[in-house]
Each structure stands twice: as structure tokens, then as C-alpha cells.
Amino acid sequence: MAKLTEIGWEEYSGLSLDEKRPYLARWEGDGMPYHTLFAQQFDRGLLERLCALANRIRFINKSKEGALYLKNVLAHKRAMLYFSQPSSRTFLSHLAACQLLGITTGSVRDAATSSEFKGESKEDSIRTFSSYFDMIIMRSPEQGLAEKMAWELSNSDRPIPILNAGSGKDQHPTQALLDIYTLIRSFETKGGVDGRTVVFCGDLLRGRTVRSLSYLLTNFNDVKQVFIAPQELQVPDDVIAILKKKGVRYEIGEDLKAGVKVADAVYMTRIQDEWDTAKGASAKIDTSRFKFGAEELALLKPDGCLLHPLPRRDEIATCCDHDPRAMYWRQMRNGMWIRAALIASTFGFEKTIMDCGY
Numbered sequence: 121m122a123k124l125t126e127i128g129w130e131e132y133s134g135l136s137l138d139e140k141r142p143y144l145a146r147w148e149g150d151g152m153p154y155h156t157l158f159a160q161q162f163d164r165g166l167l168e169r170l171c172a173l174a175n176r177i178r179f180i181n182k183s184k185e186g187a188l189y190l191k192n193v194l195a196h197k198r199a200m201l202y203f204s205q206p207s208s209r210t211f212l213s214h215l216a217a218c219q220l221l222g223i224t225t226g227s228v229r230d231a232a233t234s235s236e237f238k239g240e241s242k243e244d245s246i247r248t249f250s251s252y253f254d255m256i257i258m259r260s261p262e263q264g265l266a267e268k269m270a271w272e273l274s275n276s277d278r279p280i281p282i283l284n285a286g287s288g289k290d291q292h293p294t295q296a297l298l299d300i301y302t303l304i305r306s307f308e309t310k311g312g313v314d315g316r317t318v319v320f321c322g323d324l325l326r327g328r329t330v331r332s333l334s335y336l337l338t339n340f341n342d343v344k345q346v347f348i349a350p351q352e353l354q355v356p357d358d359v360i361a362i363l364k365k366k367g368v369r370y371e372i373g374e375d376l377k378a379g380v381k382v383a384d385a386v387y388m389t390r391i392q393d394e395w396d397t398a399k400g401a402s403a404k405i406d407t408s409r410f411k412f413g414a415e416e417l418a419l420l421k422p423d424g425c426l427l428h429p430l431p432r433r434d435e436i437a438t439c440c441d442h443d444p445r446a447m448y449w450r451q452m453r454n455g456m457w458i459r460a461a462l463i464a465s466t467f468g469f470e471k472t473i474m475d476c477g478y
């Protein structure tokens with residue numbers, strides 16, 4: 121069993137994501153992650169187990185007795201939500217997931233209200249949280265911070281798991297889990313996710329949800345990925361390199377209507393202008409052709425689906441909102457269930473919940 125306590129940071133950080141995976145898994149050997157940092161930690165088997173557990177939690181929670189049972193499962197655990205970047209859905213759905221399982225929570229949503237503002241290092245802040253909590257769910261504008269903290273914590277005298285709720289422009293693994301859960305549910309009675317075409321559109325360069333979801337989709341058989349974006353915001357090379365290595369079919373283009381016609385799922389994203397290096401740089405890019413409206417909806421297959429990690433601006437017209445193929449509202453709620461499944465699994469309660477009498 122590879123352990124983070126047996127490898128120095130220098131050596132660990134030089135490994136590929138695939139090589140890092142065993143170091144981040146639970147020691148109990150059930151394959152579930154201990155620290156959840158990136159999408160490369162999930163293979164198809166794990167995805168299916170998490171989706172099954174999310175469905176199970178969803179079902180159990182329907183009755184009052186079931187909900188009370190769930191509330192007791194992790195009543196002995198506390199979680200810290202440490203979000204130093206704006207968030208609505210990811211914060212609230214993790215919070216709601218914790219509440220479903222009876223976990224007590226604390227939160228910092230603005231570094232200006234914590235001692236970081238007084239000059240405390242992030243390492244010291246995280247070490248402080250670990251004195252009071254049993255898990256840290258964190259979002260940060262800094263790409264590698266969650267990973268560094270995971271290593272630090274595993275090598276401290278109070279090791280606790282870290283869940284990455286968005287790391288810079290890099291990864292957003294739990295968003296990708298809820299996207300996959302939504303796709304699996306959407307195609308459940310329609311032949312499944314294998315063989316589908318997924319079209320990504322918008323800011324594919326800086327959207328971390330795109331990198332994580334693109335990877336998770338490679339776990340399915342023969343799923344084609346199509347990337348539609350203005351040239352300046354096209355999908356980065358590292359994402360394409362993975363697709364090439366795994367022999368995944370992909371296409372890069374600029375014609376959203378052509379993409380929609382062949383799509384089984386369209387994944388729209390917001391222009392991530394908070395990352396602009398020069399003020400107003402994104403506003404100079406012509407994004408008018410990368411918006412989904414009534415014309416695109418008319419081209420979408422009858423059993424296709426339209427996704428968005430949200431928040432949206434104007435890249436999906438509100439006239440699409442009540443179409444049965446619009447999945448973005450369901451995505452939000454699915455996020456709560458799949459995050460509850462991940463948190464329960466992180467603490468080793470997958471089997472307990474799967475096998476309970478409810």
C-alpha cells in the first residue's frame with residue numbers, strides 16, 4: 121500500500137497523476153479515495169460505486185426514518201468548509217451533504233475573516249482546522265494548494281482527509297462527479313453513456329470543470345469529445361494529450377450548431393474572466409457564437425441533454441430552462457447526493473449504508 125507518509129513532498133510532486141493515485145487512496149484498501157484531489161483518482165468501477173451509493177442515500181432519505189438513520193451515520197464527525205474563492209452551489213451542496221449524514225460543520229468563506237489576514241501561513245491555518253475537524257472541504261484560487269495540504273496533513277500528527285472543491289484553473293473533481301452522475305441518470309433508460317458524443321462549449325481553457333469532466337469521460341467506452349470555443353479559449357494541450365494517450369476520439373471546432381447536431385450532451389461553460397491577466401481581455405474576444413439559445417435547442421436530439429456547471433451568465437438563454445433536456449437544475453441537486461456519497465465513502469461508510477435495512 122503506497123502511503124503519503126512514506127514519500128517526501130519533492131518526490132511525490134514529481135509523480136504523474138496516475139502514479140499519485142495509490143498514495144491518495146484509503147489505506148483500508150476498498151479503492152475509495154482518502155484525499156479527493158483530482159479526477160484521475162476515479163475509474164469506472166469507483167464511479168459506478170459512488171453513483172449507486174448516491175442513489176441509495178437518495179432513496180433512504182425519502183422516509184423520515186431513513187433520514188434519521190442517515191443523520192446518525194456520521195454524527196461523530198466534523199467537517200470544515202474552507203472556501204477562499206466565491207461559491208454558491210459547491211459550498212451549499214457540500215454543506216447539505218454533510219447535514220444529510222449528520223456531520224457538524226464549520227466554515228471560513230473569506231480569508232479576510234481568518235488569521236490568514238494577520239499573516240498566518242495557509243499551512244498553519246489548515247493545521248489549525250485539523251485540530252477541530254475531521255475533514256477539510258476546500259476551494260482555493262491556488263492550483264496545487266489542496267494537494268500540498270493533503271501531503272502536509274497526512275504527515276502531521278492529526279491526519280484528516282481533504283476534499284478539493286475547486287483548485288485554481290486546474291481541477292474540480294466533485295463537480296465532474298456530479299456531471300457524470302447526471303449523465304448516467306439521464307441515459308439510464310436510453311442505453312447508457314457508452315458511445316455518446318459530449319460537446320463542451322465556452323471557456324475551455326480556464327474552466328476547471330472541463331478538465332475534470334473530460335478525464336472522467338475517458339472511463340467510458342467510445343465516448344467522443346468535441347470542443348467548441350473561440351481560438352483564444354480553446355481546450356488546453358494537457359487535456360488533449362490525455363485523450364490522445366487513451367485513444368479517445370475528439371474534435372476541436374468553432375461551430376456550436378454543428379456540434380449540437382451530433383451531440384448527445386452539450387456542456388456549456390461561462391467565460392472565466394476572473395483569470396484575465398490584462399483587465400478586460402476576455403471582453404475583447406467575440407463569444408457571441410458560443411451561446412446556446414432557441415435555435416440550438418431546436419437542433420438538439422430529442423433524448424439529448426444540456427448541462428452547465430453554473431453559474432451561467434448569458435451562455436444559455438433562459439428560454440431553454442423549462443425544456444426537459446435542460447439538466448442544469450438537476451445537476452445542482454445531484455451534486456448534493458453524490459457529494460454525500462463521496463463523503464460517506466471517504467470515512468469508510470459505503471458498505472454500512474449500502475447494506476442498511478432501509
Ligand code: NCD
Nearest residue numbers: 209210286329390429430431
Ligand atoms: C464552477 C467553478 O467554480 O469552477 N462552478 C461550480 O463550482 N459549479 C464553474 C464556474 O465558476 O464557472
